[in-house]
Amino acid sequence: MPNTAQTPSKKKTQVTASPERRRELLDTAAEVFAAQGYNATTVREIADAAGMLAGSLYYHFDSKESMLDEILSTFLTELWEGYDAVLAAGLGPRETIEALVTESFREIDRHRAAVAIYQKESKHLTAQPRFHYLSDSQQKFEKAWLGTLERGVRARVFRADLDIRLTYRFVRDTVWVAASWYRPGGQHSPDEIARQYLSMVLDGIAVRP
Amino acid sequence: MPNTAQTPSKKKTQVTASPERRRELLDTAAEVFAAQGYNATTVREIADAAGMLAGSLYYHFDSKESMLDEILSTFLTELWEGYDAVLAAGLGPRETIEALVTESFREIDRHRAAVAIYQKESKHLTAQPRFHYLSDSQQKFEKAWLGTLERGVRARVFRADLDIRLTYRFVRDTVWVAASWYRPGGQHSPDEIARQYLSMVLDGIAVRP
């Protein structure tokens, strides 16, 4: 997931005009998209949720698609700020994985809707040029995680008998699917969930003999 | 996921028509639904993929929705045949989990498209009465897995220090998300994938000290 070059909307929508209102509306839209799916969501439903008429949304945004775009790219930008900080910290492989997982759950906590949308829609969005940055991010993401896992195998902190790509998918999916059931303000804090997830992933759920 | 035999077409569709052609068309439809999402798929795209015109599909099926219905219910019926056999076998908790995971990967191998559709669409489909059987299945599914896990904790074969519901979601998601990247005929057989997944889930990816 890349810190997107963000489509420069030259046309009309005031990107200048009050960014708070924009953000409010995007949050509303993200919530509806996450709940119903992007395609199944009508512009009118977003507008209803925002307390305005469908047409009024177009004062703030070019199109329904550009809302989706902005939701996803904003999320990815923030995500990579966190990831890049972790990767630059020079930690050992196990500590890096721990930090990445923790960071991920924090992002899920902060951008639950965006993550859920990303999970559901990103695959078929990458076909469109406008959303190529999703693949870019995906690749960068894979490099960071897979690289760390490989480093760990070489350093003998991760098992060598497993297919490394399988392990990668396992860890990756395990973390991000959480967005589909996670509700902020629930029983466990993001950090607590991260701790338990890491414990399962690293040590397994079986009792040690 | 229940084997609710919800298929009886009430309206008109010729059940007389050769069931093989029906299945062929459903397979085609499932593939397209999985690739693009149900909502994003037009009836014309399915027809194109099947080499006919959109209207012609209606000789075989009542509606786009009934195709989805049939795809999902067929899959769930088969899935529960396998699951029920496992659950009736009277295995210990660890062996039950192993058998369920293995069975799941076999289903993914056989019904990749259906599983992918299920993953993406089931949440917002359960709202419709027609698809209530999806929630039924979900519940039955949860009871089987959660029950087995709890049994394992009591039997001291699974760790007691983890939130059991978190563990459940972890195992469940770990398995099913695989449908999003799995391609039949790949490097690893379903059983091999199951073996490695189980190894990770049960024993973790970290090297034991």
Add this chain to the structure above:
Amino acid sequence: MPNTAQTPSKKKTQVTASPERRRELLDTAAEVFAAQGYNATTVREIADAAGMLAGSLYYHFDSKESMLDEILSTFLTELWEGYDAVLAAGLGPRETIEALVTESFREIDRHRAAVAIYQKESKHLTAQPRFHYLSDSQQKFEKAWLGTLERGVRARVFRADLDIRLTYRFVRDTVWVAASWYRPGGQHSPDEIARQYLSMVLDGIAVRP
């Protein structure tokens, strides 16, 4: 084209506002209307060209349509001042035609945009009561030109072997279509263009035997 003083704004627009600004804005609007067509022009494009926001135009004008109205009626008023002077001068038919053509090219020079708009839009505007004055003008126009041509035929200065209505349309169109390509400040002055046009219309482009 009549000088129907159809301008009195009945509704609200501040006529108090400086008339120069009004004229400026109308000139801008006319330019955009001429370039893109009235229907294809959005109020926002006019506002952009004027360096303000769309809504702000409504401080100056009732509606987009009233801008068009004012552009056209102002032009026609001026046109008829010139024409009426010519017609009142008591010239012979050939001299009258010469004077009318010359006057027309001067109007095109002064009101290029308005003339272009008139050419493109007048036909479908005449349906609306608000723009009935366009048909009135058209009729008065036809009477003046056709009458002069007929007078010329009777006086044996214009050919009698031509369909007089065809001749009328020929002369009329010949003159006014020029607005579609004419650019003020070009190579030829309006009077020079008029001279050459008259030479062609009166004597033809073929070399005399």
Add this chain to the structure above:
Amino acid sequence: MPNTAQTPSKKKTQVTASPERRRELLDTAAEVFAAQGYNATTVREIADAAGMLAGSLYYHFDSKESMLDEILSTFLTELWEGYDAVLAAGLGPRETIEALVTESFREIDRHRAAVAIYQKESKHLTAQPRFHYLSDSQQKFEKAWLGTLERGVRARVFRADLDIRLTYRFVRDTVWVAASWYRPGGQHSPDEIARQYLSMVLDGIAVRP
């Protein structure tokens, strides 16, 4: 006006399907476009005129714009067939002009609506890449007419004292504006109109001294 490369509609509309219906609908659309202007015409008005619902038009055409495109390009293709035949005939300059004018009035007779649309819309359409062929045609058109006129001046059959570009515009506009008032089946046949126009253009409307 070029014999257009015609946009290859790859997407969906059956260009194969009954070309007669297509042509019928295009004729209807052309009539409405010519009467009201392209922008002022709604898809529903076209559909009403064709006795169907607005959406049904999209079975035959990609978009309102593609109808316009097909109307114009079909017309231009036919026009250039006629023009090219004339230009290839090796006539003298005066005879070439006569043949071109005659051919033009025949085209106006056959494609009155298309010509009217061309006159009104072509200028602002050329901005769009899709309609670049309009400029191409315009250029080819200019080369043919201007070239013939220059040839005529050199051959001393056309006057040398006139600005040749002015003459070109004069002749060109004179002919084509006729589409705005011409009604097929009127008093004069296209050939008769051509004859009188040529008489005016070549010899003028004034009586020879």
Add this chain to the structure above:
DNA sequence: AATGAATGAGACTTCATTCAT
């Protein structure tokens, strides 16, 4: 005077579905 935000009507377009052939 001008802005920023919103309204509401209506435009173009898509698409599941129907049905005579």
Add this chain to the structure above:
DNA sequence: CATGAATGAAGTCTCATTCAT
């Protein structure tokens, strides 16, 4: 069985216009 043509509902988007500030 399948096609070709059409329907009708609904969806996205545009735009002239309004109005409080």
